Amino acid sequence: MHNGLDVLDPDSRRGRIYRLLISHPGAPARLLAAQAGLSEAVVLAVLEELAAEGIAVTTGPEPRCWEALSPLQVVETLLQREAARQAELRRTGAELERLYRFARRDAGHYGALEVVQGNAQVLTVVRRLQTAARRQVRVIDMPPYSGPPDHYPVQETLQRERMAAGVVYRVIYHGSAFDDPIAGPNMARMIEAGEQARTLHEPPMKLALGDDDLAVITLAADDRPGAIALLIHPSSLFRALSNVFETLWNLAVPASAAGVDTRIDARDRQILTLMASGATDDAIARRLGLGRRTVVRRVSALVSGLGATTRFQAGVQAARRGWL
Incomplete structure (x- = not known):
């Protein structure tokens, strides 16, 4: 099961394929499969999922080529879906509150x-x-x-x-x-x-x-x-x-x-901000003037310290703590 947000996670299969689609516009599934190291059938199945969710589109007749939708548009759509899920949870809570009040009136x-x-x-x-x-x-x-x-x-x-x-x-x-x-x-x-x-x-x-x-x-x-x-x-x-x-x-x-007692300094805040934007370790190292090994070590420590299993989750956790 996935909730749609994994398409932004470079460590997930859907995230990898979406990123390849962004960097290879109009590519056929065969090319994307070779780049991802996956079978064409698997990549095609993921592309069909992304198309059904309004994240990718096919751009022609057989052999079909594929195009990614704008990441900004995709992010906005995912945020709207999550807001809708949260609104549904609030409606459930309101219904439970009504049941609670009814139960008290009924002894x-x-x-x-x-x-x-x-x-x-x-x-x-x-x-x-x-x-x-x-x-x-x-x-x-x-x-x-x-x-x-x-x-x-x-x-x-x-x-x-x-x-x-x-x-x-x-x-x-x-x-x-x-x-x-x-x-x-x-x-x-x-x-x-x-x-x-x-x-x-x-x-x-x-x-x-x-x-x-x-x-x-x-x-x-x-x-x-x-x-x-x-x-x-x-x-x-x-x-x-x-x-x-x-x-x-x-x-x-x-x-x-x-992660309970984790504190963050200015350098780690910069690294987290770049991680959350999807930057690779090499890109972070170049941007901040750090050695690649230093970046890899700090990214690993931040992901672990935040109790996350992926870079994307680390970014979400850091944002929820007000670090970004």
Whole structure:
């Protein structure tokens, strides 16, 4: 699966072929395949995908030649699609809010929905969800960060026990977690312990899902201090929440323990800016008057430190942290 953004990633197959198409206007699939080191059938399949997405066009009868659309036009189209996905997530959140308010008027029950009130009761429910999970726990963690002083140590102990038992933890953190004096170090320790973590600038809700059995949405109480939790049991609503999580997971950027305390100087900011524009290591070295080995070493350190797997993801992560 891909979300369209990979066409800008030079490390992806689609990104490689799109870049070749930019530098070889009007080229047949055979030529592009030779340049990419791929079979003509594979390249042709990718070109057909790009054409269907409005990223490339064919320029004549057989043998067909191919032309890339303007990168600026492609980027604008991809940004519009991502904005549409985010708008859909916000509409989902609004629907959940309506369900929440309806459930409270109906004495705490609405089909597969149950309401739990009070900070202590909410924490108990979330811990019970983790204890009962046998395969995976999926979490969206976002401010406000609340709970008694021993909450994080207790949670860390429980999570380590569950991961040791084979339960996979996938967690999406709010971007501000990097700067929180408590949540940030906790995130680093859990990543080091084996948690799969990603960050997203503005997640729409605080959510936990245990296997396919229970979901818990945590909300601030409207008319009193403390929190309220919505417990959602297996249902179409549960499946919708599961799909929301997976969509957000695909939009989020991988985090790493090394990336939590990363700082950046002016030279690295220049390197990241050029990386984000698609410049190669050689081009960066020439532009900044640096040795190629220095650039390769710094690019590798930046990609690793940002918890990214590709140069493109590193650029996205750096932009989300306000470094670009």
